[in-house]
Amino acid sequence: MLQVLNPATEELVATVPAATPADVDAAVAQAAAAQRGWAAAAPADRARLLRRFAAVVDGHIEELARLEVTEAGHTIGNARWEAGNVRDLLDFAAGGVERLNGRQIPVAGGLDITILEPLGVVGVIAPWNFPMPIAAWATAPALAAGNAVLLKPAETTPLTALRLAELALEAGLPEGLFQVLPGTGPVAGNALVEHPGVAKIVFTGSTRVGKSIMAKCADQVKRVTLELGGKSPNIVFADADLEAAAAATPMSFLDNSGQDCCARTRVLVQRSAYDRFLELLTPAIEEIVVGDPADERTQMGPLISRAQLDRVRSYVTDDLAGIRGKAPEGPGFWFPPTVLTDVPEDAPCAVEEIFGPVAVVLPFEDEADAIRLANATEYGLSGSIWTRDVGRALRASRAVRAGNLSVNSHSSVRYWTPFGGYRQSGLGRELGPDALNAFTETKNVFISTEA
Numbered sequence: 503m504l505q506v507l508n509p510a511t512e513e514l515v516a517t518v519p520a521a522t523p524a525d526v527d528a529a530v531a532q533a534a535a536a537q538r539g540w541a542a543a544a545p546a547d548r549a550r551l552l553r554r555f556a557a558v559v560d561g562h563i564e565e566l567a568r569l570e571v572t573e574a575g576h577t578i579g580n581a582r583w584e585a586g587n588v589r590d591l592l593d594f595a596a597g598g599v600e601r602l603n604g605r606q607i608p609v610a611g612g613l614d615i616t617i618l619e620p621l622g623v624v625g626v627i628a629p630w631n632f633p634m635p636i637a638a639w640a641t642a643p644a645l646a647a648g649n650a651v652l653l654k655p656a657e658t659t660p661l662t663a664l665r666l667a668e669l670a671l672e673a674g675l676p677e678g679l680f681q682v683l684p685g686t687g688p689v690a691g692n693a694l695v696e697h698p699g700v701a702k703i704v705f706t707g708s709t710r711v712g713k714s715i716m717a718k719c720a721d722q723v724k725r726v727t728l729e730l731g732g733k734s735p736n737i738v739f740a741d742a743d744l745e746a747a748a749a750a751t752p753m754s755f756l757d758n759s760g761q762d763c764c765a766r767t768r769v770l771v772q773r774s775a776y777d778r779f780l781e782l783l784t785p786a787i788e789e790i791v792v793g794d795p796a797d798e799r800t801q802m803g804p805l806i807s808r809a810q811l812d813r814v815r816s817y818v819t820d821d822l823a824g825i826r827g828k829a830p831e832g833p834g835f836w837f838p839p840t841v842l843t844d845v846p847e848d849a850p851c852a853v854e855e856i857f858g859p860v861a862v863v864l865p866f867e868d869e870a871d872a873i874r875l876a877n878a879t880e881y882g883l884s885g886s887i888w889t890r891d892v893g894r895a896l897r898a899s900r901a902v903r904a905g906n907l908s909v910n911s912h913s914s915v916r917y918w919t920p921f922g923g924y925r926q927s928g929l930g931r932e933l934g935p936d937a938l939n940a941f942t943e944t945k946n947v948f949i950s951t952e953a
């Protein structure tokens with residue numbers, strides 16, 4: 503049994519049966535059968551059903567958002583956005599069904615065409631940090647491309663996923679096409695990874711588990727997309743609008759209590775602007791409202807679990823200098839907004855993904871030093887560049903080795919633009935105009951005109 507706790511109160515919200523390998527076997531068989539009919543259906547019919555699914559989700563935004571607040575401790579504003587994101591992803595993917603075009607390539611003596619075929623059954627292993635959007639990032643385009651989807655949510659956050667599966671049926675999606683298998687990673691997750699009937703795994707979570715999944719997928723040359731960790735830089739040049747950069751910094755790593763793979767947790771500030779920047783940042787951190795996630799005014803809620811709280815605490819020892827915000831006392835997995843200063847570049851808190859409301863500030867000398875520091879990580883997911891110099895913004899955007907950058911902004915994820923990591927932040931891309939292609943095989947057919 504999985505125990506779902508409210509991270510703001512530590513109260514038991516629900517117990518959910520954990521899927522066994524036998525459950526996974528049965529789900530794969532049912533999904534494979536449903537997928538054959540789904541792939542054979544007229545594209546317009548598949549698109550219509552996905553749009554209907556989006557409409558049903560739209561009718562349940564508030565319910566889904568409240569569920570997310572309760573099981574994940576997300577602020578209500580964020581949770582509403584997340585449920586709306588599921589709707590938008592489904593709508594966007596539905597628009598791709600009739601546009602999943604192959605190509606016609608010039609050849610002598612015939613006609614050459616490519617056909618984009620669905621993979622079959624896709625396994626999606628989702629994390630707890632954004633349970634709804636990350637599940638939908640893979641599920642919506644996979645379904646649109648003609649696949650069935652088996653979704654394994656994280657142990658701590660199965661409830662929104664289970665509700666989405668019910669809403670899919672209500673919308674008229676065929677039984678078995680989209681199933682949710684709550685369970686533990688090593689049992690249900692691993693069963694999906696090892697199952698020969700699962701053609702692809704889309705995994706989002708820790709780099710450690712991602713590597714082990716990639717290795718296991720290699721046994722069957724199973725397709726795999728990985729969205730892993732990050733330790734993203736927020737580079738502030740002295741010529742930037744320092745007020746704007748400092749004002750935007752807190753939520754660039756505190757959103758979702760820092761449990762965000764794109765969190766800008768390494769704030770790199772040009773030395774000549776360092777003191778002024780910290781002067782501006784200090785009140786901005788101290789003013790962050792941390793508390794009941796269901797309260798509309800709250801900017802930051804609790805961490806997901808006791809384990810995550812212990813992990814964050816292990817990085818922030820009392821001897822470290824910095825700026826500390828406020829957090830509630832008492833039950834709940836609370837940790838205050840924290841900015842660490844005067845830490846060595848290679849300190850664990852400066853190089854490892856903490857996944858909590860903690861950033862480090864490091865000074866740099868010049869543009870070359872900024873790029874060196876920005877790239878001094880095994881990760882490469884996101885990053886921000888603050889400068890008024892357009893040439894510098896472009897040079898830095900090219901030089902930082904990461905998949906998602908923003909200039910004078912911290913935005914990075916839109917469902918219609920590609921998302922994914924360099925190096926140990928991942929493999930493959932999700933979202934964007936080519937999202938459906940990641941769930942297809944390309945078949946090339948040559949038809950002779952000579953016979």
Ligand code: NAD
Nearest residue numbers: 628629655656686687688691692707708711730731763857
């Ligand atoms: P995790 O990688 O263990 O879990 C992510 C998902 O993988 C969950 O659904 C889990 O059940 C599943 N899983 C775990 N072991 C598995 C296995 N052997 N086979 C198949 N599936 C398996 O992450 P976590 O333990 O929940 O968090 C630990 C750290 O990972 C965090 O502190 C953070 O640094 C990182 N993390 C990153 C992201 C991200 O979005 N990049 C998300 C969650 C966690």
